[in-house]
Amino acid sequence: MDLALLAVELLGTFAFAVSGALLAARKGFDVVGSLLLASMAGLGGGVTRDIIIGEGTPAAFSQPIYLAPVLVAVVLVLTGLLHETRLRRTLLVFDAVGLSLFCLTGTVIAYNAGLNEIACVLLGVTTAVGGGAMRDVVANETPQIFNPRGVYAVPAMFGAGLMVIVLSYELPLIWAGLVVSSLVFALRMISLKRGWRVPLAGRRSGRAAISDGGT
Amino acid sequence: MDLALLAVELLGTFAFAVSGALLAARKGFDVVGSLLLASMAGLGGGVTRDIIIGEGTPAAFSQPIYLAPVLVAVVLVLTGLLHETRLRRTLLVFDAVGLSLFCLTGTVIAYNAGLNEIACVLLGVTTAVGGGAMRDVVANETPQIFNPRGVYAVPAMFGAGLMVIVLSYELPLIWAGLVVSSLVFALRMISLKRGWRVPLAGRRSGRAAISDGGT
Amino acid sequence: MDLALLAVELLGTFAFAVSGALLAARKGFDVVGSLLLASMAGLGGGVTRDIIIGEGTPAAFSQPIYLAPVLVAVVLVLTGLLHETRLRRTLLVFDAVGLSLFCLTGTVIAYNAGLNEIACVLLGVTTAVGGGAMRDVVANETPQIFNPRGVYAVPAMFGAGLMVIVLSYELPLIWAGLVVSSLVFALRMISLKRGWRVPLAGRRSGRAAISDGGT
Helix, strand or coil: CCHHHHHHHHHHHHHHHHHHHHHHHHCCCEHHHHHHHHHHHHHHHHHHHHHHHCCCCCHHHHCHHHHHHHHHHHHHHHCCCCCCCCCCHHHHHHHHHHHHHHHHHHHHHHHHCCCCHHHHHHHHHHHHHHHHHHHHHHCCCCCHHHCCCCCCHHHHHHHHHHHHHHHHCCCCHHHHHHHHHHHHHHHHHHHHHHCCCCCECCCCCCCCCCCCCCC | CCHHHHHHHHHHHHHHHHHHHHHHHHCCCEHHHHHHHHHHHHHHHHHHHHHHHCCCCCHHHHCHHHHHHHHHHHHHHHCCCCCCCCCCHHHHHHHHHHHHHHHHHHHHHHHHCCCCHHHHHHHHHHHHHHHHHHHHHHCCCCCHHHCCCCCCHHHHHHHHHHHHHHHHCCCCHHHHHHHHHHHHHHHHHHHHHHCCCCCECCCCCCCCCCCCCCC | CCHHHHHHHHHHHHHHHHHHHHHHHHCCCEHHHHHHHHHHHHHHHHHHHHHHHCCCCCHHHHCHHHHHHHHHHHHHHHCCCCCCCCCCHHHHHHHHHHHHHHHHHHHHHHHHCCCCHHHHHHHHHHHHHHHHHHHHHHCCCCCHHHCCCCCCHHHHHHHHHHHHHHHHCCCCHHHHHHHHHHHHHHHHHHHHHHCCCCCECCCCCCCCCCCCCCC
């Protein structure tokens, strides 16, 4: 794999792993639970992507370097160097960084594997939202992607779509990637701050609505 | 892939996608959550099947046409053309249609991939119940398959078993498929109406029993 | 596959399948739900392992013999020959047996597939904890791996690590396997009895802590 791509993968893994370790801390899990939740958040999206592409063992398993950012993330949270503020902003920031980097790497890796454009966008989004969704499902939380406050998958789709254009026109990947991921991150953070919403999915029957205020 | 088979796949995808979009509406998710839940319900079973068969990228990713029924389902629910009645019957009907079609396509696709008969039945059932289970797990509901009211996996097993016989004896696939899926659908709907139950799994210790009345 | 290895796989499958069937009984699921939960617990870890290794259809699907231990487990629980005591000790014992056997088979199978040492340990742990995690997630319980009382993944990592050493030095597999799995089992059971804990994952913000007393 290209070195720059690997670096972005590892950075995204780190960001999601931090979000997993922070959630583990909030739920009162122990260090091992933290390690597992951080692995799932950091590596789950990429493993899913690689399994879907179907070209042998996923990178996270065949390349041990992928474990390093997970370990660092767990240690940083364990030692309290990173911890959640009362507003849970830290978790959301790291989650947003992971989202913005993984929609990029997911799209590029799918493109390099020769998939068609639409599949590339789908895999970019899957990579970006997969790890976070596993993290939340396994920790028994309603996944962030379903939280009606702020947009989550939309910036990932937007970023994956832009990356497909960048790849098709053979634009300089590194610069384009920097711009696209910054855009995705900004979109996600602004949507949280402003409380942007997309329209609801249909008529509510008045039951079983999830609450608004958080994760 | 055979055109008739593809048509049935798309129809099943549509039916499950509607069930996902309806659940999203009931849970108060937004349009994007609806899209994701509809994709998971509509495509999850087939993607799992294709990953298990292990012959490259799952059809839902390599063939963009699979997205069409998901989009249509989400739009129909969003615009209110399809909505749940007070008794949640709509969701259950679409879910049953998906079940009856996917136990069929799952079995046929596994058979075409050269798997043994038992594996074909297993994959038929996996395809039929997989998407619905993902839908419910991700939306933090106890999966339909575990609801003691009505039978769910039994008709799917029955249908998958019949299809293996049909395939082994090289009976005309389209007519046989029509009969088998009608039987599965009828079995599921009658079981719901009559409240059929299979025996419980063991002695109850009196705790943690799930309630009866819903989902 | 080597016959001894297959035997251990089937024994581990049986142990986890019992844990699944017992959980199904406790949750008030019916026989079919029990069958599904037992399959998920017994076969989920191995199927995940085989999908990650990526060498064709997972053994649980291509070799029907894997279904036998699941069926036996469900029948034993259904007939009440196996049932939970008030302390839920039975479920935990079978879960521990499965854990100690699957960290072994997972590591050996990954090694035979030619993966590097670290990937072997990871896959051993994934095989060992995967089925139980699926069982708990699907049944809407917080996974055992996150229960702060007792250690769970640590013995599995320890056992997988030992097995990699055994394999690298070509020590006699059967005797070594017996010793390693006994150690893992003992470690797990003692940790439960003594209530061993590993340190928490970070500063608690005082909310959303999971309770201590059980599953």
